[in-house]
Amino acid sequence: MRHEIPREATRSDWDREYSRFRAIPSTVRHAPSRAFTLYSNLIDLKPGRVVLDLGCGNGRNAIFAAEHGCEVYAIDFSPIATSECEERARGAGVSERVHVYNQSFFDDLPMGESSCDLILDFYISCHFMSPATRERYVLMMTRQLKPTGKVVSALLSNEDEYYRQLPPLSDGKVVDPANYIAKKLFDEAEVPHAYEGLEVQHLEVIEFEDVVLGKHYQRSVFASIFANRS
């Protein structure tokens, strides 16, 4: 195991993933995240709910929420991702309810504080390389949530067959040679700690077969719901 901390993916790294490498299944997939459909009846997706999709990518989850009548704020710092999200929301006939912002979620957000019923956090925290960034991220989420608000999250597990085959760096980190993006793979016990300040309501591992770069792998993902503690 090498004891180095890889650098965190930048906006340009993500632009290259969307424009050139297209190595991550969620880059090209149009179906919503499995964690989202798994929990969709527990999180009360319905008209009027305010949903914040952090790192919305191509918009697959934002569109699913908007199709349930939710008012969605979709944020991503990759202009290629936000253009695709806008185009797909138009194609799905939900662009009136998908408000797309090309910016970092660490900059001032367009909706007021304590305004969100639900925050979507799909495959975001696994790209933070330091606990300090994760803390800042969770603090931002707690600021945006209503007191009754929830976060639905998907994180990569260290049992995931595609990422487990890569040379391990320290603390469950790997760098994908297909797009040079670094990931942190989680052990189940680490998940609640990564969301310190939020309360775990559900946590389960989802396992499924999926194709990555033309090959079949057994994927393993932690799907969670967190509630605001305040």
Ligand SMILES: C[S@@+](CC[C@H](N)C(=O)[O-])C[C@H]1O[C@@H](n2cnc3c(N)ncnc32)[C@H](O)[C@@H]1O
């Ligand atoms: C693995 S993709 C997940 C996309 C989407 N959540 C999904 O499940 O399809 C991670 C996304 O987070 C975005 N991202 C990473 N850091 C960000 C930041 N600081 N602000 C906004 N977007 C960010 C990337 O551009 C990328 O689109």
